[in-house]
Amino acid sequence: MRVLFHVQHLLGVGHLRRAELLVAAMAARGIAVTVALGGMPVAEMPFAGAEIAQLPPTRLDGANFKVLYDGDGNPITDAWRDARRDALLDLYERLQPDIVLMEMFPFGRWRFRFELEPLLARAARDRPRVKCVASVRDILVETKHPERAARGAEIARDHLDAVLVHSDPALFTFDETYPHAASLADRIHYTGYVTEAGDRQRGAQTGDVIVSAGGGAAAGALMATAMAARPQTALADRVWRFFTGPRCPEDVFQALRSQADERTIVERFDPQFQARLDGCALSISQAGYNTVMNLLRAEAPAVVVPYAEGDETEQEHRAKRMEALGLLAVVPETALSPETLAAAIRTALAGSAGPRPAIDLDGAAHAARMLEALAQGALGTAPVADEGSLKGLKSA
Structure with a gap:
């Protein structure tokens, strides 16, 4: 089983770390993952267990999200966009993946539709059709462009086989920050939160x-x-x-x-x-x-x-x-x-000594199993944590 995973980070490295944990969980199940990396390389996050295909990188200048810059510090151009789109499509042709996994799109990463919509269109032409999946965190940023959210739902209905929401629905549901979630109910699967494995060796008590x-x-x-x-x-x-x-x-x-x-x-x-x-x-x-x-x-x-x-x-x-x-x-x-x-x-x-509610933190392992099940045509419902201890807190 081969997965092409499109990952684009711009400001922080949170998306990268979550993607790295997902890759590790997929690799542990024997899934071959190629990461199409769209941001500047971060040496501290090597994506061990995956092939890295570095696309022409882009970044921000500080926290200014209005202008994207290429690896040399120049504002990106239409020619740059064309070259990057072609590089991504060439990667698809080389890999012939079973699943295309996209970080955030079409619920975010809107400025990368120039390459991701052609990628979805290419996957749709294969027979059997290559399955396409969005990987989405628990909360979306409020948008000033409601038309993009509506268009994103259309893209999802037309092209996505699943939306993996990396949340525990007892804590956050996708509809809280995405107004069109109801129209995608048959595609939404909650994985639980993605973080380090629970069975790891815990660190020593230092009091730092x-x-x-x-x-x-x-x-x-x-x-x-x-x-x-x-x-x-x-x-x-x-x-x-x-x-x-x-x-x-x-x-x-x-x-x-x-x-x-x-x-x-x-x-x-x-x-x-x-x-x-x-x-x-x-x-x-x-x-x-x-x-x-x-x-x-x-x-x-x-x-x-x-x-x-x-x-x-x-x-x-x-x-x-x-x-x-x-x-x-x-x-x-x-x-x-x-x-x-x-x-x-x-x-x-x-307040640190009180009881803590149970929250599903095994999202990486759940997501890997879901992708495997999707490839086999057997994706069921996601694990759901006990809602009892969290009841009534959605409005908080």
């Missing part, structure tokens, strides 16, 4: 404080504020580990490194990040999909500061729901200060 910022493109304010809040907390004398992310600007990283000492460790990345969270006394982070799932897997006390630049709403939505469950404390980005962060730390530490 872990401060992280995902990919790190917007790490500066959170890191600096955590440094300033530290003396106001009960954990001031612990080891504090700051992980800025691989995309943290060099000047920001060096400014943080200048404050490092034997109890203040500043690094860009740790391949054992989950193990660090397993043993920590507290986590301070943004509220991206992967980080929050890492926290749930570790059952760590946590404070999150949802990223909110560029009209981003996804992290705030997730953070509020998790806060309502008593799983973490939230500081809005607009209210971030050493004082508000220190107060949230006190709240998180005080």
Whole structure:
């Protein structure tokens, strides 16, 4: 069984990490995966177990989503789009996949329709028709273009065999942030959340404080504020580990490194990040999909500061729901200060001993099995977590 997996990251690396976990789960089932990678390479995420086909890469300039740039820093052109579309179609011809898996499209990644709609059209011409699947996180960003959401539903009905939603429906359902979900009910399958496997060896208890910022493109304010809040907390004398992310600007990283000492460790990345969270006394982070799932897997006390630049709403939505469950404390980005962060730390530490609701965190393994079943024409319903402990929190 061969899967062609289109993965496009622009700002952070959360999409990459979730895709990497999905690839690992597919590889464990003997599925041959080729990743068509559309963003700039990230050495810390090698997609072990898959073939990497690097498309002509594109990126953003900071958090400005309006203009895409090529690998040389030039705004992309129609000629660039044509060349990348052709590279993706050539890859399809070489692989002859059984399944085309697309990260987010047609529920996101709208500016890449120039290559993804031709890819779907090409898959539709094969006999038997190659199955096409969207891989979607729990929450979509609110759109200012409702016509795109409507068109996305049309594309999904015409071309997709399944929509794998990486969520536990007892916590978030797809219709909460996608208005046309009802029209796709026969294609939607909930996988559970994608994160590290539950049967891994847990990290040792260290009592450290872990401060992280995902990919790190917007790490500066959170890191600096955590440094300033530290003396106001009960954990001031612990080891504090700051992980800025691989995309943290060099000047920001060096400014943080200048404050490092034997109890203040500043690094860009740790391949054992989950193990660090397993043993920590507290986590301070943004509220991206992967980080929050890492926290749930570790059952760590946590404070999150949802990223909110560029009209981003996804992290705030997730953070509020998790806060309502008593799983973490939230500081809005607009209210971030050493004082508000220190107060949230006190709240998180005080509330960390209570019972935790059961949430399905085995989404990678479930998704791999679903794709295998789809290829065999036997895809059934997705696992659903016990809704009892989460009842009534959809409106939170």
